[in-house]
Amino acid sequence: MLKEKYIFSQITKFIPRYQFEKFIKQYNGNKKIRVLSCHDQFLAMMFGQPTNLKSLRGIVVCLNAHINQLYHLGFRLNKLTLSTLSRANEVRN
Secondary structure, eight states: OSSSSHHHHHTTTSHHHHHHHHHHHHHHHHHOOOOOOOHHHHHHHHTTTTOOOOSSSHHHHHHHTTGHHHHHHHHOOSSOOHHHHHEEEEHHH
């Protein structure tokens, strides 16, 4: 059984959650959002960088392959869908 934190969650510790949430509130980032929060979108896009995934489909497939570990990586959602992530990237800056 793994006793250490996942590398991805260690990387995300460099970005303080409190400060990130403060910016989201300042710019109304989660306004009219039902499923995918700004933080979850950020984590999904950040996950694609070190894993060298080139497409949204690759990011979604890789994250959903490890659906039981999403919580331990810092995600609050249970399952990521391609349409939700693509719509979030289309609407948000």
